[in-house]
Amino acid sequence: MCSISKKTKKRIQKTLLAFVLALAMIFPTSALPEKAEASVQSELTDKQNELKQLEAKLSSTRKEKAELLKKLKETEGKLNSLLGEKTALEASIGYSEAEIELIGQLVEGYGEHLLELEATLKKAEGLKEEKIRQLCTVLKYIYENKSVSSLELFFSSDSFSEYVSKKEHAKSILSYQEAIISEIEKTESETEKAYEDYEKAVLSLDEYKKYIEEKKLTVADEYKRLEDVILELQGNAELLEKDYDAINSIEKDYAKEIGQVKIDIEELSEYLSNQFRWPLYQNQSYYISSYFGTRKDPFGSSSKEHHNGVDIVVPKGTPILASSGGIVTRSEYASVFGNVVVISHGNGLQTLYCHCKERLVSVGDKVKQGDVIAKVGSTGRSTAPHLHFSFILNGSYVNPEKYVAKEYFR
Numbered sequence: 147m148c149s150i151s152k153k154t155k156k157r158i159q160k161t162l163l164a165f166v167l168a169l170a171m172i173f174p175t176s177a178l179p180e181k182a183e184a185s186v187q188s189e190l191t192d193k194q195n196e197l198k199q200l201e202a203k204l205s206s207t208r209k210e211k212a213e214l215l216k217k218l219k220e221t222e223g224k225l226n227s228l229l230g231e232k233t234a235l236e237a238s239i240g241y242s243e244a245e246i247e248l249i250g251q252l253v254e255g256y257g258e259h260l261l262e263l264e265a266t267l268k269k270a271e272g273l274k275e276e277k278i279r280q281l282c283t284v285l286k287y288i289y290e291n292k293s294v295s296s297l298e299l300f301f302s303s304d305s306f307s308e309y310v311s312k313k314e315h316a317k318s319i320l321s322y323q324e325a326i327i328s329e330i331e332k333t334e335s336e337t338e339k340a341y342e343d344y345e346k347a348v349l350s351l352d353e354y355k356k357y358i359e360e361k362k363l364t365v366a367d368e369y370k371r372l373e374d375v376i377l378e379l380q381g382n383a384e385l386l387e388k389d390y391d392a393i394n395s396i397e398k399d400y401a402k403e404i405g406q407v408k409i410d411i412e413e414l415s416e417y418l419s420n421q422f423r424w425p426l427y428q429n430q431s432y433y434i435s436s437y438f439g440t441r442k443d444p445f446g447s448s449s450k451e452h453h454n455g456v457d458i459v460v461p462k463g464t465p466i467l468a469s470s471g472g473i474v475t476r477s478e479y480a481s482v483f484g485n486v487v488v489i490s491h492g493n494g495l496q497t498l499y500c501h502c503k504e505r506l507v508s509v510g511d512k513v514k515q516g517d518v519i520a521k522v523g524s525t526g527r528s529t530a531p532h533l534h535f536s537f538i539l540n541g542s543y544v545n546p547e548k549y550v551a552k553e554y555f556r
Contacts, residue, residue, distance in 0.1 A: 185551075186414055186417055186421070187423075187428075189414060190411065190414040190415065193407055193410050193411045193414060194411060196407055197404065197407045197408065197411060200400055200403050200404045200407060201404060203400055204397065204400040204401065204404060207393060207396055207397050207400060208397060210393055211390065211393045211394060211397060214386055214389055214390045214393060215390060217386055218383065218386040218387065218390060221379055221382050221383045221386060222383060224379055225376060225379045225380065225383060228372055228375055228376050228379065229376065231372055232369065232372045232373070232376065235365050235368060235369055235372070236369075238361075238365065239361075239362065239365055245354065245358075249347070249350060249351045249354055250351060252347055257344065264337065266333055266337075271330065421470065421549070422469040422470045422497070422537075422546075422549040422550050423467065423469055423470065423515055423516065423550070424467075424469070424550055424551070424554045425458070425466055425467050425468075425469050425497075425499065425533065425535055426458065426460065426464065426465075426466070426467060426533075427465065427467065430460060430464060431460075432458050432459060432460045433458075433459050434456055434457065434458055434459070434555065435457045435458075435459050435532060436453050436456065436457040437453070437456055437555065438453060438454065438455060438456055438536075438543075438545040438546060438547065439452065439453060439545075440452055440453070441453045454536050454543035455498065455500075455534050455535050455536030455537075455543065455546060456534075456535050456536075456546050456555070457532050457533070457534055457535075458532060458533045458535060459530070459531070459532045460522050460531070460532070460533065461522070461531065462503055462521075462522055462523055462524065462531040463503060463521050463522060463523075464521065464522040464533075465518045465521060465522075466487075466499050466502065466518065466519055466520040466521060466522060466533055467515075467516050467517065467518060467519070468489055468497075468513045468514065468515055468516065468517045468519050469489075469497050469515070469535075469549075469550065470489075470491050470497070470515045471491070471512075471513060471514045471515045472489040472490050472491040472492065472496075472497075472512075472513060473489065473490050473510065473511070473512055473513075474487065474488070474489055474490075474507045474508065474509055474510060474511040474512075474513060474519070475488050475489065475490045475496065475509060476488035476509065477505050477507055477508050477509050477511075478505075479525070479526075480526060481526065481527070482526050482527045483498075483500040483501065483526045483527075483534070484500060484501045484502065484523065484524075484525025484526025484527070484528060485500075485501070485502035485503065485504065485505050485520065485523065485525045485526070486498065486499065486500045486501075486502065486505075486526075487499045487502065487505055487507060487519050487520050488538075489513060489519070494539055494540040494541075495537065495538070495539050495540075496537070496538040496539075497535070497536070497537055497538075498534070498535070498536035498537070498538060499519065499520055499533060499534075499535060500526065500533070500534035500535075500536070501522075501523055501524055501525050501526050501528045501531075501532060501533065501534050502520040502521060502522065502523050502525060502533075503520075503521045503522060503523025503524075503525065503531075504520060504521050504523065505519070505520045506518060506519055506520055506521070507519045507520070537549055
């Protein structure tokens with residue numbers, strides 16, 4: 147392999163320029179890319195980094211959103227609990243008021259019963275007085291007539307029947323008098339008990355009213371405390387809801403940005419997949435020993451020949467990458483090319499990789515841009531380990547600089 151002089155190179159480039167322009171008019175699909183591969187790759191890398199940063203921010207935002215939602219639910223739970231306590235306090239006051247009303251009705255009932263007992267007692271006392279008068283008459287009679295014996299009562303009677311009548315009448319008066327007195331005593335006892343119950347009911351009502359009033363004061367303080375806490379929690383809930391809405395909006399913005407960046411990455415990746423990359427890794431050092439075009443015979447002959455590709459010198463075993471995606475149409479050993487791989491990219495365009503140490507793909511394999519397809523060697527007609535890299539358009543070899551960014555040919 148040998149390189150051509152700069153002067154010769156410039157002359158060849160001028161000669162080929164018209165040819166390249168003519169090809170560009172005939173085959174529009176083979177026009178030079180609008181962007182250099184390295185520039186697009188750099189932009190793609192930037193977009194991928196931006197995507198990672200946005201996804202990290204989105205993840206952080208979602209965590210923050212989850213925390214806010216948790217706090218909001220906890221606050222709402224506390225708020226509902228306190229509202230329940232407040233309702234219970236309101237109910238307890240209402241229940242106490244109902245108890246007071248019931249006790250009041252009980253006292254009123256005792257009062258009515260007391261009035262009835264007082265009327266019965268008054269009536270009984272009147273009857274008692276009447277019977278006492280009758281008793282006094284009998285006693286007076288007995289006193290005036292000394293101790294009247296049954297015999298005297300018998301002889302003073304006009305007949306036996308009158309005697310019996312007088313005696314039974316006396317007994318009847320005494321017996322009835324005793325019953326009246328017993329009834330009066332019973333009524334007095336009931337009335338006295340009714341007074342005691344009435345006084346207890348009144349006292350109980352007064353004490354309960356006092357208890358309720360004290361409870362009202364305690365409940366009022368607790369009610370005020372609950373209202374203050376509820377008000378504070380409602381304020382916190384409103385702030386959390388605003389923060390939640392804000393971070394929800396931020397999340398949507400990040401998701402929208404991520405969607406757009408993904409579209410950009412997809413477009414850039416698609417662009418790169420439709421372009422042709424350098425067949426070596428970016429960090430692989432190399433130099434070009436022969437460019438596309440006329441050159442001296444590298445095997446020592448004085449004659450010149452047309453070189454149909456570019457010779458890239460790298461160490462033996464260096465990975466060779468597919469310049470673009472396509473179908474492997476040739477993978478074999480040839481006398482001149484040595485181990486050769488050919489990939490068809492459609493639209494009549496193929497790439498050729500020669501002098502390989504070994505081939506890693508077979509005919510019919512579908513490869514993606516950047517896939518390792520072979521390793522650099524010095525097989526076939528070669529003076530040293532290198533990669534012969536060519537482009538074939540509709541059966542004719544064309545300059546690789548037409549498809550791969552020119553910066554690689556410097």
